[in-house]
Amino acid sequence: MTTTAASFDARTDDVLRKLEETGQYKTLQTIDGPMDATIRLRDPDGGVREVLCFCSNNYLGLANDPRVVEAGIEGLRKFGAGTASVRFICGTFSPHEAIEHTIASYMGTEASYTFVSCWTANEAIYPTFAEPGDILISDELNHACIIDGIRLAAVIKKGVKKTVYKHADYADLRAKLVAAAEDPEVTGQIWVVTDGVFSMEGDIADLPAIRGLCDEFNAMLVVDDSHGHGVMGRTGRGTHEHFGMMGAGPSGGSASGNDIGEVDFFTGTLGKALGGGAGGFVAGTSRGIELLIQRGRPTLFSNALPATIACSANKAIEILMDEPERVEKLRTNVDLARSKIRAAGFDVLDSPTAICPIIVGDTAEAIRMSKRLLELGVFVIGFGYPVVPEGAARLRIQMSAAHEPSHIDALVDALKKL
Numbered sequence: 001m002t003t004t005a006a007s008f009d010a011r012t013d014d015v016l017r018k019l020e021e022t023g024q025y026k027t028l029q030t031i032d033g034p035m036d037a038t039i040r041l042r043d044p045d046g047g048v049r050e051v052l053c054f055c056s057n058n059y060l061g062l063a064n065d066p067r068v069v070e071a072g073i074e075g076l077r078k079f080g081a082g083t084a085s086v087r088f089i090c091g092t093f094s095p096h097e098a099i100e101h102t103i104a105s106y107m108g109t110e111a112s113y114t115f116v117s118c119w120t121a122n123e124a125i126y127p128t129f130a131e132p133g134d135i136l137i138s139d140e141l142n143h144a145c146i147i148d149g150i151r152l153a154a155v156i157k158k159g160v161k162k163t164v165y166k167h168a169d170y171a172d173l174r175a176k177l178v179a180a181a182e183d184p185e186v187t188g189q190i191w192v193v194t195d196g197v198f199s200m201e202g203d204i205a206d207l208p209a210i211r212g213l214c215d216e217f218n219a220m221l222v223v224d225d226s227h228g229h230g231v232m233g234r235t236g237r238g239t240h241e242h243f244g245m246m247g248a249g250p251s252g253g254s255a256s257g258n259d260i261g262e263v264d265f266f267t268g269t270l271g272k273a274l275g276g277g278a279g280g281f282v283a284g285t286s287r288g289i290e291l292l293i294q295r296g297r298p299t300l301f302s303n304a305l306p307a308t309i310a311c312s313a314n315k316a317i318e319i320l321m322d323e324p325e326r327v328e329k330l331r332t333n334v335d336l337a338r339s340k341i342r343a344a345g346f347d348v349l350d351s352p353t354a355i356c357p358i359i360v361g362d363t364a365e366a367i368r369m370s371k372r373l374l375e376l377g378v379f380v381i382g383f384g385y386p387v388v389p390e391g392a393a394r395l396r397i398q399m400s401a402a403h404e405p406s407h408i409d410a411l412v413d414a415l416k417k418l
Contacts, residue, residue, distance in 0.1 A: 023364030024384055029374075034064040035276060037402040041379065051374065052407050054397050055381045056276075059354050060230045060326045061402030062316045063276030072277065075311030083304040088293070091304035099270075099310040102317050103281050106237060107266055108246040111289040114305045115298060118226050118269035118280030122149035124296035125222065125267060125282050126193075132159025133188035135180045137219075139205065141167040141198050146224055146267075150193065161186060167198075170209050177217040190217055196225035196239030197232065200388050200396065202355030204232070207243045207263065220264040226280075230273025231354050236320055236327040238266075242352070264288075270309065275316030277309045330354060330401040333408065337399050340412045348397075356397040358415075366393035369418055376414040 019025040032048050033040040039053045062068050075095055085091035096114060103112040115121040122145040130136060130153045138150055154160045161183075165173040173192070180186045192214050194205040207223065214221045225238040233241025240246060240263050265284035271277060282292060292299065320326065334354055341348045341356060348356050360366040363384025370382035373395075384393035397411070 023367055026367075029379070036064045037061070037400060037404070037407055039379070041374075049377075051377045051379045052410055053379045054399070054403075054411055055379055056398060056400065057227070057272035058276050058400050058402065059273035059330060059398070060236070060316075060320060061400050062230075062273070062319060062326075065316070065319065067319060068275050068312050068316045071315035072308045072312030075308040079307035079311075081308075082306055085304065086302060087299050087304045093304070093307045093310070095307040095310035095314065096304060099305075099314045099317075100281070102314050103268075103283055106317050106321070107268070107283040108237065108240070109266065109283040109285070111286040112281050112283035113289045113292050113296075113299070114270075114310065115280045115282075116302065116305055117271065117278060118224070118267055119145040119148075120298040120302065121267045121280035121282050122146050122224065123152060124149075124292055124298040125265065126150050126153035126191075127156045128292055128296045129189075129265075129288065130157060130160045130191065131188055132157055133186060134191065135161040135163065135183070135186045135188075136191045136193060137173065137176050137180065138162065138164050138193045139167055139195065139198075140164045141201060142193060142195050143199060143224060143226070146193055146195070159185075167201075168203065168205065170206065170213065173210065174213055177213060177219065181217055190219035191222060192219050193222045194224075195227070196223045197227035197353045197355070199227050199355065200357065200383065200394070202349050202351045202353045202357050202396075204228075204239055204242070204351065204353060207239060207245055211245070211262070222265045222267065223263045224267040226267070226269040226272060227353065227355065229268055230320055230327065231330065232352065234327070235324050236273070238268075240266075270313040270316075274320070275309075275313040277312050279305045279309050279313060326401045330399065333399045333401065333403050336405065337397070337403075337408050337411070340408060341397070341415065344412050344416050346415060354399045356399065358395045358397065360393050360395060361391055363390075363393040366395060369395060372418060373414050376417060378411055378414040380411075 030042040031039050032042050035056055035058050038050050040048050041051050042048050079093055083091040100112045126149040136150045150162050154162050163176055165176045180190050197204050228239040230236045232239045268281050270279035338348055338356055346358050348358055366382030366384050370380055373380050380395050380397055383396050
């Protein structure tokens with residue numbers, strides 16, 4: 001077969017070569033053991049060494065909690081390795097009912113529904129909910145799964161419009177809402193979509209301001225709080241709790257409507273603070289969840305969340321609700337880390353979130369710094385394009401309730417050596 005410059009093999013080789021030449025090539029690091037504050041990392045020569053982990057989403061330290069692990073094992077014994085079916089055929093098991101009730105109670109909504117990941121939850125909600133004549137208005141720094149879910153909605157349903165407002169710029173959001181209200185092609189629902197905690201910036205959306213604008217323009221608000229679960233709010237329920245915007249929950253009332261103080265729908269993950277296994281969810285009104293069950297393609301055509309994950313995540317949320325001191329310890333660690341990183345001469349965003357990005361600028365430099373930190377026994381990833389925009393590469397430091405002050409001191413000492 002003749003290989004041309006336009007062939008897949010040739011152009012792929014060219015991309016990979018350029019990544020290596022510019023220092024942007026990503027190397028997968030293999031962990032030989034559970035996720036925790038310290039992990040066993042495999043070296044290129046096959047050896048294993050212990051390093052401090054400051055790049056995990058294990059915000060509450062629950063990924064290796066014995067109770068969470070045992071709940072998953074018991075779920076595996078009782079319900080088997082997989083569901084072997086989509087939900088509407090024979091893939092709905094009792095652990096799905098349990099975790100979905102727990103999530104709704106935790107989030108303060110009428111109902112919830114699980115997916116195999118938050119990515120598929122975001123692939124489900126926008127193409128299912130949006131109809132021709134609707135418009136989806138999204139923060140420019142929303143996670144890639146939100147962006148792709150909105151794009152998918154516009155492709156699948158011709159006549160669904162989409163637009164973007166400048167990050168956390170609510171004057172620009174207002175302008176986009178005004179334009180939508182005056183657009184003769186927008187005849188249906190206006191949707192505003194935002195992350196609660198922005199994963200690369202570590203900042204938070206001003207949900208009360210956004211809710212106020214939504215009420216003014218009769219728009220519905222969707223919040224992805226994947227990095228807010230277990231982190232934000234007094235009891236770790238999320239960014240909406242941080243702002244005093246909890247709904248009534250499954251026992252009564254509604255987490256929808258347009259009353260100030262509520263979010264219409266959430267997307268979220270079980271794969272970070274809430275056990276760290278896998279899985280995602282949509283939480284909101286019973287009406288909306290029922291529509292997802294009936295029409296959401298990622299649930300109609302893909303297997304259900306494994307029961308073992310549902311069991312372990314359910315236990316993780318129970319522990320979070322029973323042990324609010326975990327959230328307090330995380331908050332203490334975050335404050336300590338930010339102050340010490342700043343004292344070491346680095347500029348880190350002032351935020352209540354567990355994400356502490358140090359902006360570097362150049363992707364190759366961020367990757368070089370990350371490699372040097374790993375040599376010093378500290379695992380921190382350097383993020384560059386296409387994960388973040390060109391010129392905005394960074395070291396993203398992530399804190400956990402599992403970290404101790406000695407771990408934070410070791411992190412700062414390594415940073416100083418850069």
